Amino acid sequence: MAAPILRLRDLTRRFHGPDAPPVLDRLDLTIGAGEFVALLGRSGSGKTTLLRTLAGLDPVTEGEALLPARRAVVFQEPRLLPWKPVWRNVALGLPGAAEAVRQRALAALREVELAHRAGAWPLTLSGGEAQRAGLARALVREPDLLLLDEPFAALDALTRLRMQSLVAELWQAHRPAVLLVTHDVEEALLLADRVLVLAGGRLVQDLAVDLPRPRRRAAPGFDALRIRLLATLGVDEDGHDAARAA
Amino acid sequence: MSGQSLGASLPLRRAPSRPDLGALRLDRARRFVVPVLLILLWQAGAEAGLFSIRLLAPPSAILAAAWQLILSGELLHHLLVSLRRVAIGLAIALGAGVSLGLVAGLSRLGEDALDATLQMLRALPFLALVPLLILWLGIGEATKIALVALGATFPIYLTLFGGIRSVDPKLLEAGRVFGLDRAALIRHVVLPAALPQALVGLRYALGTAWLSLVVGEQINATAGIGYLVMDAREFLRTDIILVGLLVYALLGLGADQLVRVIERRALAWRPSLVGEG
Numbered sequence: 001m002a003a004p005i006l007r008l009r010d011l012t013r014r015f016h017g018p019d020a021p022p023v024l025d026r027l028d029l030t031i032g033a034g035e036f037v038a039l040l041g042r043s044g045s046g047k048t049t050l051l052r053t054l055a056g057l058d059p060v061t062e063g064e065a066l067l068p069a070r071r072a073v074v075f076q077e078p079r080l081l082p083w084k085p086v087w088r089n090v091a092l093g094l095p096g097a098a099e100a101v102r103q104r105a106l107a108a109l110r111e112v113e114l115a116h117r118a119g120a121w122p123l124t125l126s127g128g129e130a131q132r133a134g135l136a137r138a139l140v141r142e143p144d145l146l147l148l149d150e151p152f153a154a155l156d157a158l159t160r161l162r163m164q165s166l167v168a169e170l171w172q173a174h175r176p177a178v179l180l181v182t183h184d185v186e187e188a189l190l191l192a193d194r195v196l197v198l199a200g201g202r203l204v205q206d207l208a209v210d211l212p213r214p215r216r217r218a219a220p221g222f223d224a225l226r227i228r229l230l231a232t233l234g235v236d237e238d239g240h241d242a243a244r245a246a
Numbered sequence: 247m248s249g250q251s252l253g254a255s256l257p258l259r260r261a262p263s264r265p266d267l268g269a270l271r272l273d274r275a276r277r278f279v280v281p282v283l284l285i286l287l288w289q290a291g292a293e294a295g296l297f298s299i300r301l302l303a304p305p306s307a308i309l310a311a312a313w314q315l316i317l318s319g320e321l322l323h324h325l326l327v328s329l330r331r332v333a334i335g336l337a338i339a340l341g342a343g344v345s346l347g348l349v350a351g352l353s354r355l356g357e358d359a360l361d362a363t364l365q366m367l368r369a370l371p372f373l374a375l376v377p378l379l380i381l382w383l384g385i386g387e388a389t390k391i392a393l394v395a396l397g398a399t400f401p402i403y404l405t406l407f408g409g410i411r412s413v414d415p416k417l418l419e420a421g422r423v424f425g426l427d428r429a430a431l432i433r434h435v436v437l438p439a440a441l442p443q444a445l446v447g448l449r450y451a452l453g454t455a456w457l458s459l460v461v462g463e464q465i466n467a468t469a470g471i472g473y474l475v476m477d478a479r480e481f482l483r484t485d486i487i488l489v490g491l492l493v494y495a496l497l498g499l500g501a502d503q504l505v506r507v508i509e510r511r512a513l514a515w516r517p518s519l520v521g522e523g
């Protein structure tokens with residue numbers, strides 16, 4: 001593995017006082033520079049909680065976290081400031097001379113194929129366009145760690161496929177470490193080097209994905225990995241709840 | 247919802263491609279039929295002697311009186327005096343309302359110090375303060391301006407405070423993640439988010455400003471539209487009284503339009519206004 005860029009040790013997070021069961025329970029995690037990691041887990045398992053801690057939105061109160069200075073987040077909703085044109089949203093908080101910052105923002109928008117909407121108001125963007133703007137806003141910061149919290153969950157299936165390949169391309173081009181939170185096992189297998197499963201506050205699976213890129217669903221081995229992950233998530237192949245069926 | 251019913255409930259200006267534009271325009275014209283009819287009836291009734299024109303001047307007399315007042319320069323003089331009162335009063339209200347709103351909205355300490363007091367003061371009908379204001383400030387300009395300022399401060403304060411406090415926390419988070427410090431967050435996130443509400447407050451403030459002006463100008467004024475009206479009453483000149491009322495109405499409308507123009511420019515990003523250009 002490349003030099004680690006993120007290291008968590010015994011990270012614990014509680015919401016309801018010191019005696020309540022923790023949402024994250026003495027969690028250990030190391031991510032290497034440029035590594036693409038997907039994080040799966042049932043709803044409410046604490047994926048967003050972990051990502052928020054990594055983003056610096058929540059303080060680390062128990063345990064240790066070693067984080068790179070340059071981090072960027074794409075949220076599940078675009079979270080663009082509606083009163084700023086798209087390119088100003090991308091440029092938000094960037095240091096430097098106004099014109100240089102504008103050029104950087106426009107370049108980032110070109111990369112996500114949104115240059116033609118640079119001057120548009122965010123509320124006039126389609127869902128996919130808004131998420132691409134969010135992606136540009138994260139990329140323009142040249143992060144060492146890119147945090148993606150289900151960024152495609154609200155998109156239709158076709159747009160989601162295009163966004164997935166866009167993310168794969170951008171990752172190949174810039175090589176940030178990525179932590180992608182997703183519900184979608186196939187999405188995780190199409191994009192990630194490693195797939196983690198979060199359950200009961202701990203990482204119960206850490207699965208290396210050794211499939212050649214670009215990934216295909218039809219590739220040998222893909223299905224076997226998929227079934228293993230679904231089993232860990234407690235769902236059998238037909239989507240039934242394995243625990244209840246047993 | 248079908249496109250057509252949407253078009254009927256939202257008269258978007260983007261509609262030119264729609265076939266029902268003509269119908270829309272007719273709709274709008276139809277709204278003036280009843281007022282115009284009423285004015286015609288009013289005129290006809292006066293000419294037929296149905297009511298005393300000393301108690302209610304007919305539209306023709308009102309127009310004539312207005313014309314006279316314009317030619318003599320009297321109307322302009324009184325109008326300027328009234329406008330000056332509103333302008334100074336509103337400027338004070340804006341200064342006070344915005345500062346109080348910012349202090350209370352942006353800090354818990356400010357809220358604790360100010361909000362309860364201001365909410366209590368707001369419960370007091372400010373026009374009931376007239377006797378006190380006269381005692382404190384006399385019967386000159388100060389009282390009239392103070393009345394305008396008092397009435398207009400509260401809506402500005404309340405809406406700005408409310409607007410600041412209802413900022414979407416998700417946007418604040420996004421701002422923080424992308425490296426905005428507190429000052430930048432206020433400038434780029436909090437204040438723009440509060441602006442729509444604050445502008446509604448400004449519109450309310452203008453409304454109460456005119457109301458306060460009407461009341462204030464009945465206190466021993468020697469100039470102003472209110473004086474014009476009070477003076478005309480002495481001489482039973484209902485035509486001039488009605489000219490005064492007309493001017494008040496037009497000023498109110500004009501102020502409202504002004505805020506609309508400000509809104510259209512400042513809130514161009516809002517979905518309801520997007521596309522109206």
Ligand SMILES: Nc1ncnc2c1ncn2[C@@H]1O[C@H](COP(=O)(O)OP(=O)(O)OP(=O)(O)O)[C@@H](O)[C@H]1O
Nearest residue numbers: 015016023041042043044045046047048049050183
């Ligand atoms: N601010 C908070 N206060 C109290 N409880 C919280 C808070 N944030 C999250 N939780 C709780 O922590 C648990 C984990 O929440 P989290 O949002 O991390 O789940 P998730 O894995 O992202 O779920 P989903 O897949 O549905 O987004 C949930 O039980 C949630 O109710």
Ligand SMILES: [Mg+2]
Nearest residue numbers: 047048049149
């Ligand atoms: Mg979540």
